[in-house]
Amino acid sequence: MKARTKRLIALDKRHVWHPFTQMKEWETAENLVIERGEGNYLIDTEGRRYLDGAASLWVNVHGHGRREIDAAIKTQMERISHSTLLGLANVPSIELAGRLAAITPKGLEKVFYSDSGSTAVEIALKLAFQYQGQTRKGNAKRKFIAFTGAYHGDTFGSMSVGEIDVFVKKYRPLLFDCVHAPYPYCYRCPLRKTRRGCGLACLDALEGILKKHHGETAACIIEPLLQGAAGMITSPPGFLIGVRRLTKKYECLLIADEVATGFGRTGYMFACEKERVSPDILCLAKGLTGGCMPLAATMTTTEIYNAFLGEYHEYKAFFHGHTYTGNPLGCAAAIANLKLFETGRVMERMQPKIKLLTGLLKRFKKLPRVGDVRHIGLAAGIELVKDKKTKAPYQSAERAGHRVCMEARKRGLIIRPLGDTVVIMPPLSIKDFELERMIEVVYGCIRQVTGG
Numbered sequence: 226m227k228a229r230t231k232r233l234i235a236l237d238k239r240h241v242w243h244p245f246t247q248m249k250e251w252e253t254a255e256n257l258v259i260e261r262g263e264g265n266y267l268i269d270t271e272g273r274r275y276l277d278g279a280a281s282l283w284v285n286v287h288g289h290g291r292r293e294i295d296a297a298i299k300t301q302m303e304r305i306s307h308s309t310l311l312g313l314a315n316v317p318s319i320e321l322a323g324r325l326a327a328i329t330p331k332g333l334e335k336v337f338y339s340d341s342g343s344t345a346v347e348i349a350l351k352l353a354f355q356y357q358g359q360t361r362k363g364n365a366k367r368k369f370i371a372f373t374g375a376y377h378g379d380t381f382g383s384m385s386v387g388e389i390d391v392f393v394k395k396y397r398p399l400l401f402d403c404v405h406a407p408y409p410y411c412y413r414c415p416l417r418k419t420r421r422g423c424g425l426a427c428l429d430a431l432e433g434i435l436k437k438h439h440g441e442t443a444a445c446i447i448e449p450l451l452q453g454a455a456g457m458i459t460s461p462p463g464f465l466i467g468v469r470r471l472t473k474k475y476e477c478l479l480i481a482d483e484v485a486t487g488f489g490r491t492g493y494m495f496a497c498e499k500e501r502v503s504p505d506i507l508c509l510a511k512g513l514t515g516g517c518m519p520l521a522a523t524m525t526t527t528e529i530y531n532a533f534l535g536e537y538h539e540y541k542a543f544f545h546g547h548t549y550t551g552n553p554l555g556c557a558a559a560i561a562n563l564k565l566f567e568t569g570r571v572m573e574r575m576q577p578k579i580k581l582l583t584g585l586l587k588r589f590k591k592l593p594r595v596g597d598v599r600h601i602g603l604a605a606g607i608e609l610v611k612d613k614k615t616k617a618p619y620q621s622a623e624r625a626g627h628r629v630c631m632e633a634r635k636r637g638l639i640i641r642p643l644g645d646t647v648v649i650m651p652p653l654s655i656k657d658f659e660l661e662r663m664i665e666v667v668y669g670c671i672r673q674v675t676g677g
């Protein structure tokens with residue numbers, strides 16, 4: 226190992242606290258230090274190349290070092306890197322808002338910027354709450370409905386609507402109440418039925434909850450088509466549109482958290498497009514800048530926006546903002562990202578790749594320790610189980626998913642598990658032969674680690 230790498234690793238272990246990481250394990254692990262990116266590859270300080278199978282945590286869209294995005298950032302940098310949206314406008318944030326309004330589902334006209342998925346969700350929740358308060362006298366609509374397995378971020382509001390124990394359990398005493406309706410999850414689902422039946426049963430359950438709570442519910446928040454952090458849980462056809470119908474019927478806003486699904490991941494530019502659903506509020510982040518800059522957007526309808534209009538002294542304004550809101554570099558990157566979707570015909574060219582992935586995933590179902598394979602667009606989850614029949618999970622100390630991903634590293638592939646679900650989330654720009662290689666490596670690693 227080069228002396229420089231050794232020094233960096235030691236300094237990292239001394240000072241950097243990594244997210245979602247047991248640092249005791251990190252301190253003794255052989256860690257990689259990434260220095261460069263090239264297309265769909267990451268290159269570390271030792272010059273080793275790795276296929277970026279996690280799209281740098283689900284954000285990368287067109288590969289690393291895309292000339293068009295880098296050039297847009299550089300051009301913007303030569304003009305100005307940052308100026309505030311508090312009391313001033315800036316060029317790229319205007320242009321981007323116009324583009325977003327044009328491509329997102331019908332009715333979403335207003336864009337509120339921030340810098341991460343969590344803040345996009347916080348803003349959505351606050352907007353929904355304040356909207357209800359300002360449109361109803363003596364408002365009682367102040368609660369939220371979310372789904373089992375939901376993940377919406379790590380700040381307090383977004384944790385409150387989250388339901389995955391490892392992320393939120395410890396903080397529960399500090400979180401606000403939220404009712405969790407069942408998200409269709411077939412064999413895990415307490416309503417255990419066929420996939421379609423499961424979806425219908427979950428809609429019935431949601432209607433039951435809405436009947437009881439609609440008078441006190443501000444909004445329902447959903448990860449449309451795909452729950453990411455829960456382990457790549459795909460929802461059955463008709464579920465999303467059913468949720469939209471019910472939320473309309475019971476006068477409760479619908480917030481679509483497309484932080485993970487937005488910008489092509491599911492094979493649609495936005496997951497909501499598949500069932501022609503228009504949410505009242507839409508949260509965007511991860512892929513918004515093509516994975517280059519931290520930028521997020523919360524979009525909403527003119528109807529919601531209008532509820533915040535009034536005289537200054539009425540204090541109906543949305544008193545929320547982050548210092549870097551509407552950062553010009555981030556917005557310039559996002560515009561370049563959207564242009565690449567058009568000029569590269571990304572959505573069209575993705576379709577055969579999705580078919581290829583469908584084919585490549587087939588043989589995993591036969592592996593003795595694979596309990597389920599879930600897939601939509603260029604996102605998939607391969608769930609490892611101790612017992613295929615009963616679907617009994619591995620003990621968490623066995624670290625099955627983690628071991629598979631560490632083995633993949635040795636074979637030149639970076640992937641990250643969600644518990645014992647091995648996640649396939651490459652950049653949308655992944656080439657056919659790279660996808661084939663990636664899946665081949667994952668297959669080999671699962672066999673090696675779990676036997677069979």
Ligand SMILES: *Cc1c(COP(=O)(O)O)cnc(C)c1O
Binds near residue numbers: 340341379511
């Ligand atoms: C990643 C994610 C978030 C949180 O985004 P951050 O940028 O990490 O704060 C929120 N919702 C969903 C669905 C996500 O996948």
